[in-house]
Amino acid sequence: MLYHPTVARLTQRAILGRRRALILLLLPVLLIVIAIVVRVLVGADDEVTADLLGGFALATMVPLIGVIAGTGAIGPEIDDSSIVYLLAKPVPRPTIILTKLTVAVGVTAAFSALPTLVAGFILGGNGSRLAVAYALAAAVASVAYAAFFLMLGTISRHAVVFGLVYALVWEALLGSLVDGVKTLSIQQWALAVGEKIGQGGHVVSDVALPVATVLLVVVTAGATWFAAQRLRSLTLAGEE
Amino acid sequence: MTTIRIDSVSRWFGNVVAVNDVTMAIGPGVTGLLGPNGAGKSTLINMMAGFLSPSTGAVTLDGVRIWRNEQVYKQIGLVPEREAMYDFLTGREFVLANAELHGLGADAARKALATVEMEYAQNRRISTYSKGMRQRVKMASALVHEPDVLLLDEPFNGMDPRQRMHLMDLLRQMGAAGRTVLFSSHILEEVEQLAAHIEVIVAGRHAASGDFRKIRRLMTDRPHHYAVRSSDDRALASALIADPSTAGLELDRRDGILHIQAVDFARFTELLPRVARDHGIRLYEVSPSDESLESVFSYLVAA
Ligand SMILES: Nc1ncnc2c1ncn2[C@@H]1O[C@H](COP(=O)(O)OP(=O)(O)OP(=O)(O)O)[C@@H](O)[C@H]1O
Ligand SMILES: [Mg+2]
Numbered sequence: 001m002l003y004h005p006t007v008a009r010l011t012q013r014a015i016l017g018r019r020r021a022l023i024l025l026l027l028p029v030l031l032i033v034i035a036i037v038v039r040v041l042v043g044a045d046d047e048v049t050a051d052l053l054g055g056f057a058l059a060t061m062v063p064l065i066g067v068i069a070g071t072g073a074i075g076p077e078i079d080d081s082s083i084v085y086l087l088a089k090p091v092p093r094p095t096i097i098l099t100k101l102t103v104a105v106g107v108t109a110a111f112s113a114l115p116t117l118v119a120g121f122i123l124g125g126n127g128s129r130l131a132v133a134y135a136l137a138a139a140v141a142s143v144a145y146a147a148f149f150l151m152l153g154t155i156s157r158h159a160v161v162f163g164l165v166y167a168l169v170w171e172a173l174l175g176s177l178v179d180g181v182k183t184l185s186i187q188q189w190a191l192a193v194g195e196k197i198g199q200g201g202h203v204v205s206d207v208a209l210p211v212a213t214v215l216l217v218v219v220t221a222g223a224t225w226f227a228a229q230r231l232r233s234l235t236l237a238g239e240e
Numbered sequence: 241m242t243t244i245r246i247d248s249v250s251r252w253f254g255n256v257v258a259v260n261d262v263t264m265a266i267g268p269g270v271t272g273l274l275g276p277n278g279a280g281k282s283t284l285i286n287m288m289a290g291f292l293s294p295s296t297g298a299v300t301l302d303g304v305r306i307w308r309n310e311q312v313y314k315q316i317g318l319v320p321e322r323e324a325m326y327d328f329l330t331g332r333e334f335v336l337a338n339a340e341l342h343g344l345g346a347d348a349a350r351k352a353l354a355t356v357e358m359e360y361a362q363n364r365r366i367s368t369y370s371k372g373m374r375q376r377v378k379m380a381s382a383l384v385h386e387p388d389v390l391l392l393d394e395p396f397n398g399m400d401p402r403q404r405m406h407l408m409d410l411l412r413q414m415g416a417a418g419r420t421v422l423f424s425s426h427i428l429e430e431v432e433q434l435a436a437h438i439e440v441i442v443a444g445r446h447a448a449s450g451d452f453r454k455i456r457r458l459m460t461d462r463p464h465h466y467a468v469r470s471s472d473d474r475a476l477a478s479a480l481i482a483d484p485s486t487a488g489l490e491l492d493r494r495d496g497i498l499h500i501q502a503v504d505f506a507r508f509t510e511l512l513p514r515v516a517r518d519h520g521i522r523l524y525e526v527s528p529s530d531e532s533l534e535s536v537f538s539y540l541v542a543a
Binding site: 004005006007009010013014017080081082084085086087088089090091092093232233234235236 | 286289290291292293308310311312313314316317318320322324325326327328329334337338340341342343381
């Protein structure tokens with residue numbers, strides 16, 4: 001059994017708790033508002049579309065939503081130790097992690113890939129090919145981000161901070177300054193997938209598709225495996 | 241018949257030894273794990289519940305290792321010490337989720353909620369519950385699969401007397417039905433009322449084991465300490481030292497206090513005033529210096 005509906009229900013309600021849901025909605029709503037404004041003021045323009053979908057949607061929105069959904073799928077439960085109710089059950093630990101991952105991926109994609117697609121259509125441009133390319137890249141990135149940030153959630157109480165540092169400092173800042181860093185960036189790997197569809201030079205990755213694919217699979221599978229291991233030996237200690 | 245065995249188990253956190261070479265077996269019936277704050281009760285229970293690995297030694301359920309073995313939860317129900325639950329759920333949703341995770345359904349959840357008398361508030365969010373209500377919902381979540389072993393860490397915390405009585409009855413019934421019930425507490429009276437068998441743990445060590453009569457006796461027979469101020473501490477000391485009920489004497493000249501350790505409580509309380517009178521010594525102050533639970537317990541460890 002790779003999926004447990006009860007675990008999924010609990011996780012989904014934890015991620016989409018009232019406040020969290022509002023934060024999750026903020027960026028997609030912003031993206032769509034900007035898309036409408038741009039379309040009205042500038043009209044359909046491939047250059048602008050690629051800037052907005054690449055620079056804002058894929059580079060900022062997807063990782064931020066990934067951090068919230070990925071760490072939120074498990075971090076708070078471990079933090080306040082309410083996860084004992086989940087763990088004191090004869091449910092295999094990999095099942096728990098895979099279920100939580102499924103929910104985190106679903107939420108990340110729903111709040112990032114879907115709005116990216118919608119924004120792309122609103123922006124018009126190159127036969128909506130760009131919209132599909134970036135939305136696909138966002139969907140691919142959702143999987144890897146969710147897995148990676150879910151793993152961070154099983155490792156540290158400060159997973160959100162580390163997640164933000166990874167997304168904003170490593171990928172966004174260092175990624176734009178240091179060439180080598182780009183090779184180790186979920187965003188670039190996802191772009192490599194989008195590049196295949198995008199055509200026309202507006203979707204560009206610094207990583208070749210085969211390498212990107214391998215790295216995406218390795219990171220997703222590795223992080224998931226590691227998270228399950230963490231859960232197997234999760235420790236509850238008395239108050240210090 | 242299910243037995244949890246703790247075999248030469250120690251657990252340390254960095255330099256802190258929380259549990260120190262403990263060996264005990266918890267069998268069917270109700271067992272009380274008694275010890276003062278910080279004694280290592282939660283550490284032991286967490287190891288029995290598979291949420292902490294022993295640093296050395298083994299913790300087993302009918303011979304099967306508990307750590308990293310999720311199958312044991314078919315037989316174990318746990319009521320943790322911590323408050324946190326899925327507060328955004330209602331009581332009913334929470335207990336139902338626990339039932340489903342055991343492969344059970346709404347019937348099991350309903351039954352467990354009825355057992356703890358929480359049906360009346362089952363549709364309220366847990367975040368609105370009082371401490372006692374939380375405790376009872378935690379209890380329901382642990383009972384939902386009718387486990388052979390029930391582990392409860394400070395289950396009576398925050399309960400009012402009526403709820404406490406009700407939970408005690410419930411645990412008694414489970415014990416009488418042959419289930420293995422272990423609960424921790426730092427209150428002797430609580431443990432006495434409920435537990436057929438008591439395990440005492442102090443400063444990480446297994447201090448005593450037996451029924452409540454034996455534990456009581458150990459506690460009243462222990463040496464009592466007194467701090468005495470008198471008109472002539474020195475003369476009083478030399479008059480007392482001859483008597484077998486006096487086990488130790490220490491004169492603190494600076495503060496003018498005579499510290500006395502008495503082994504035979506009844507005899508000593510009669511001896512002290514008589515000796516003082518016979519020697520014309522006036523007693524200004526006689527105070528038992530360590531009646532705290534800690535000191536009562538630490539005597540047991542030394543014994
Ligand atoms: N995670 C931890 N890190 C460091 N020390 C710990 C940790 N957990 C427990 N301890 C220490 O181990 C000892 C035993 O703690 P434990 O929580 O088991 O005691 P307890 O008997 O349950 O106490 P209480 O009645 O307060 O619940 C204490 O000295 C405590 O400070
Ligand atoms: Mg404790």
